[in-house]
Amino acid sequence: MTPFEYRPAESLEHGLELLAEYGDDARPIAGGTALVNLMRQRLVQPAVLVGLRGLGRDPRLGGVTRQAEGSLWLGALATHTAVATSATVQEGWPLVATAFRRVATPRIRNIATVGGSLAHADPSQDPPAALLALDAEVVVASPDGQRRIPLDEFFLDYYETVLKPGELVVGCTIPAVPSGSGWAYQKFLPRTEDDYATVAVAAWVRLDDAGVCRAARIALVGAAPRPVRAPAAEAALVGQRPAEAAIAEAAELAKDVADPLDDWRGSASHKRRMVGVFTRRALDEAFERARL
Numbered sequence: 001m002t003p004f005e006y007r008p009a010e011s012l013e014h015g016l017e018l019l020a021e022y023g024d025d026a027r028p029i030a031g032g033t034a035l036v037n038l039m040r041q042r043l044v045q046p047a048v049l050v051g052l053r054g055l056g057r058d059p060r061l062g063g064v065t066r067q068a069e070g071s072l073w074l075g076a077l078a079t080h081t082a083v084a085t086s087a088t089v090q091e092g093w094p095l096v097a098t099a100f101r102r103v104a105t106p107r108i109r110n111i112a113t114v115g116g117s118l119a120h121a122d123p124s125q126d127p128p129a130a131l132l133a134l135d136a137e138v139v140v141a142s143p144d145g146q147r148r149i150p151l152d153e154f155f156l157d158y159y160e161t162v163l164k165p166g167e168l169v170v171g172c173t174i175p176a177v178p179s180g181s182g183w184a185y186q187k188f189l190p191r192t193e194d195d196y197a198t199v200a201v202a203a204w205v206r207l208d209d210a211g212v213c214r215a216a217r218i219a220l221v222g223a224a225p226r227p228v229r230a231p232a233a234e235a236a237l238v239g240q241r242p243a244e245a246a247i248a249e250a251a252e253l254a255k256d257v258a259d260p261l262d263d264w265r266g267s268a269s270h271k272r273r274m275v276g277v278f279t280r281r282a283l284d285e286a287f288e289r290a291r292l
């Protein structure tokens with residue numbers, strides 16, 4: 001690693017000031033699980049690290065809470081463990097708790113943060129699948145104020161987001177999940193249990209009292225340069241009774257949005273096929289839960 005100066009932020013405003021002061025020389029660091037690896041490989045060589053860890057003591061930045069209007073708030077400094085083990089999340093947003101619990105190992109989950117996961121934008125990360133399927137919004141701060149970005153518009157490409165230099169993720173909000181919903185997170189892990197997904201699928205569906213699908217969201221990770229929704233597959237389910245043929249058609253349509261790379265987790269064609277298989281499994285499980 002090349003030498004760097006460490007400047008702990010004492011507040012969100014102080015962190016933004018430090019980033020503005022050092023400009024391109026500075027990078028924020030939260031858990032450090034991704035950034036330190038990049039620095040060791042000299043893929044990034046910041047002269048100044050702006051430490052965000054202490055901001056986790058701020059109830060909003062470190063919090064995992066149900067907000068007054070019923071949505072869920074995940075503060076940027078909340079750890080993956082805090083999200084996965086929160087009774088509020090497990091009860092109201094079990095898809096979110098499950099996806100955060102499927103990340104790596106307890107050691108990583110104990111320090112990796114919500115904001116770090118979003119800003120790092122590795123397209124194989126687990127949390128974005130669940131957050132995308134539940135229509136999350138990211139809240140971002142800059143010296144000019146705060147803005148909200150639908151998660152579907154947040155990721156641009158491999159390791160690239162719409163974050164501008166000097167901006168910080170403050171947290172994200174996830175709408176309340178209505179009754180009649182079902183969900184599933186299916187992660188394809190042919191190697192080890194703590195690996196990144198080869199592909200993974202988050203599904204969220206809602207049935208009416210007659211058992212007709214009124215809403216469906218399918219989000220894929222590991223399948224494209226960024227986490228993606230599968231809108232044609234979702235549309236094919238709405239208005240249908242979710243029988244085997246409708247689910248098979250949706251799973252086939254989901255493959256059309258897959259644009260994976262050949263890598264050591266599998267060839268692009270294998271991953272595309274697995275998108276079909278794991279979308280079908282996720283939808284089967286989600287509809288099963290919605291019927292309960």
Ligand SMILES: Cc1cc2nc3c(=O)[nH]c(=O)nc-3n(C[C@H](O)[C@H](O)[C@H](O)COP(=O)(O)OP(=O)(O)OC[C@H]3O[C@@H](n4cnc5c(N)ncnc54)[C@H](O)[C@@H]3O)c2cc1C
Nearest residue numbers: 030031032033034035104113115116117119125126169196
């Ligand atoms: C061995 C290993 C296995 C892993 N396996 C998985 C897995 O299976 N699934 C999975 O989902 N994840 C996995 N991860 C974790 C994940 O990929 C990231 O390492 C983690 O989410 C990053 O969080 P962090 O808080 O450590 O971020 P950091 O490493 O501190 O930062 C990551 C990036 O985000 C920026 N950043 C951090 N916080 C903010 C903020 N608030 N605002 C703006 N920018 C910010 C940093 O500048 C940096 O560019 C794994 C990590 C490791 C090391």
